[in-house]
Amino acid sequence: xxxxxxxxxxxxxxxxxxxxxxxxxxxxxxxxxxxxxxxxxxxxxxxxxxxxxxxxxxxxxxxxxx
Numbered sequence: 332x333x334x335x336x337x338x339x340x341x342x343x344x345x346x347x348x349x350x351x352x353x354x355x356x357x358x359x360x361x362x363x364x365x366x367x368x369x370x371x372x373x374x375x376x377x378x379x380x381x382x383x384x385x386x387x388x389x390x391x392x393x394x395x396x397x
Contacts, residue, residue, distance in 0.1 A: 363394045
């Protein structure tokens with residue numbers, strides 16, 4: 332179960348760099364405007380090679396429900 336992200340955590344994730352896909356090299360805040368891409372990215376996070384998966388998933392879910 333995902334825990335609730337703090338505003339500080341959200342602000343930090345906003346500044347992280349997207350490692351893959353069409354937003355590679357851009358910040359998560361830039362990626363967050365593309366809802367379909369966010370949905371796709373969530374499916375990619377099941378791969379163990381990506382760090383902080385739970386926090387990123389929670390961040391993207393928050394983006395999608397806004």
